[in-house]
Amino acid sequence: MFLGTTSEGPVRGRRVVVTGVGVVACCGIGVDAFWDGLLGPAPEGEHRVAGFDATAWFGPKEARRVDRYTQFSVAAAHMARDDAGELTPDPDRAGVIFATGVGGLESLEEQSVVFQQKGPNRISPFLIPMMMPNAGAATVSMRAGWHGPCETITTACAAGTHAVGAAARLVAGGRCDVVVGGGSEAAMTPLGIAAFTNMTALSSEGVSRPFDARRDGFIVAEGAAALVLEDLDHARRRGARIYAEVVGAASTADAHHITAPAPGGSGAATCMELALADAELAPEAVGHINAHGTSTPLNDLAEAQAIAKVFGTPGPPVTSIKGVTGHALGGAGAIEAVSVVLSIDRELIPPTAGYGEPDPEIPLDVVHGGPRSWEPAPVLSNSFGFGGHNGCLVIAPVRD
Amino acid sequence: MTDATFDKFRACAVEVLQVPQDKVVPDARFGDDLDADSLDLVELVMALEEAFDITVEESELEGIETVGQAYDLISAKL
Numbered sequence: 001m002f003l004g005t006t007s008e009g010p011v012r013g014r015r016v017v018v019t020g021v022g023v024v025a026c027c028g029i030g031v032d033a034f035w036d037g038l039l040g041p042a043p044e045g046e047h048r049v050a051g052f053d054a055t056a057w058f059g060p061k062e063a064r065r066v067d068r069y070t071q072f073s074v075a076a077a078h079m080a081r082d083d084a085g086e087l088t089p090d091p092d093r094a095g096v097i098f099a100t101g102v103g104g105l106e107s108l109e110e111q112s113v114v115f116q117q118k119g120p121n122r123i124s125p126f127l128i129p130m131m132m133p134n135a136g137a138a139t140v141s142m143r144a145g146w147h148g149p150c151e152t153i154t155t156a157c158a159a160g161t162h163a164v165g166a167a168a169r170l171v172a173g174g175r176c177d178v179v180v181g182g183g184s185e186a187a188m189t190p191l192g193i194a195a196f197t198n199m200t201a202l203s204s205e206g207v208s209r210p211f212d213a214r215r216d217g218f219i220v221a222e223g224a225a226a227l228v229l230e231d232l233d234h235a236r237r238r239g240a241r242i243y244a245e246v247v248g249a250a251s252t253a254d255a256h257h258i259t260a261p262a263p264g265g266s267g268a269a270t271c272m273e274l275a276l277a278d279a280e281l282a283p284e285a286v287g288h289i290n291a292h293g294t295s296t297p298l299n300d301l302a303e304a305q306a307i308a309k310v311f312g313t314p315g316p317p318v319t320s321i322k323g324v325t326g327h328a329l330g331g332a333g334a335i336e337a338v339s340v341v342l343s344i345d346r347e348l349i350p351p352t353a354g355y356g357e358p359d360p361e362i363p364l365d366v367v368h369g370g371p372r373s374w375e376p377a378p379v380l381s382n383s384f385g386f387g388g389h390n391g392c393l394v395i396a397p398v399r400d
Numbered sequence: 401m402t403d404a405t406f407d408k409f410r411a412c413a414v415e416v417l418q419v420p421q422d423k424v425v426p427d428a429r430f431g432d433d434l435d436a437d438s439l440d441l442v443e444l445v446m447a448l449e450e451a452f453d454i455t456v457e458e459s460e461l462e463g464i465e466t467v468g469q470a471y472d473l474i475s476a477k478l
Binding site for chain 1: 446
């Protein structure tokens with residue numbers, strides 16, 4: 001991962017490793033349940049996080065004062081920090097970069113109804129801190145007591161990936177020794193679902209089928225994930241378990257249309273190339289692609305075209321866990337980054353649930369039918385968001 | 401202090417502040433004993449306004465530090 005270029009050439013950053021992961025997903029809460037979920041069929045019905053109990057992480061009063069997306073953020077970050085073991089960084093050199101697509105939509109929506117029915121004097125004094133999209137990051141930093149940078153990225157469905165990339169670069173640049181990067185979304189409100197439905201983005205069949213010929217839209221989901229990103233030397237000094245290394249990240253804009261991808265996925269292809277350059281890797285070195293793969297006709301085609309442009313066909317094995325998880329919007333990139341880390345750690349590529357009928361326009365090696373064993377190699381993880389935001393990460397097994 | 405009115409007052413405090421019922425006693429201080437900050441009190445007053453169908457001006461809340469003081473303020477409006 002590079003920090004920039006000076007007159008003497010490109011400047012490499014410190015090495016950044018993943019030492020803890022946490023996840024709250026509709027297919028499982030906690031790393032093991034999540035992983036088992038990824039290897040199984042898609043959950044039936046709505047992709048909500050069933051059985052999430054906020055009081056495991058919040059006192060009863062505090063639980064009423066934070067939106068569900070912040071509850072997810074804190075839960076995922078706590079699990080990641082616990083997973084990282086004895087983690088006592090210099091608090092001034094520890095930070096939080098957390099993503100969300102929309103923040104506290106549920107709180108805003110409920111209070112809008114209160115406003116209509118009871119008037120302005122009945123609006124909760126906590127509405128602003130509940131709805132603001134930085135509440136997740138802020139609450140995570142308060143819990144950890146970390147005073148380094150604490151910021152929120154809101155680039156729609158690319159936000160989780162951008163947050164992990166930005167978090168890694170804070171460590172690579174030497175500003176922080178530890179940063180929690182992640183993303184969270186809980187926007188399955190009546191208003192949110194109606195809005196996605198009316199833009200004809202959701203599957204009318206109610207099935208997520210990334211890259212399949214029959215795909216007809218995405219399945220909206222909720223959830224969150226967090227990764228503890230740490231300077232390699234810092235991690236080794238404390239004897240931490242090291243899952244993987246974040247070796248590259250990139251961000252580009254389509255500058256084309258507020259919802260449709262650029263024709264041929266040109267912005268996405270550039271982003272993938274920049275991420276590989278950041279990682280100093282040739283396309284041939286990539287062993288697996290964790291795709292954005294939302295199951296919408298246009299997105300999957302554009303992404304497939306971009307992958308084909310960069311890697312040729314069929315290219316490395318591709319999977320989209322959205323066949324199982326649905327699309328958790330601003331949380332998705334972080335959830336997928338955790339999936340990549342686990343794919344490396346457990347030497348298995350999870351299958352693309354819902355895939356069965358190849359699309360002749362998508363000549364990729366889509367992993368399906370069951371998990372595929374592999375010898376872990378660098379993985380490219382893609383996320384693309386409404387607004388034309390593209391984000392890519394390259395996460396690799398740690399080599400000396 | 402009628403029992404029924406205080407019960408209603410106490411139910412609001414329990415709901416908003418998420419404290420055990422037996423801690424909501426006249427001498428209890430909102431800050432020290434019930435862990436309530438200024439925004440908690442705003443929400444509590446809103447709940448009381450709703451429950452008792454009264455209006456409390458912000459200026460009336462100055463100096464209110466205990467459950468008993470708040471109860472007196474509310475009950476004087478009934």
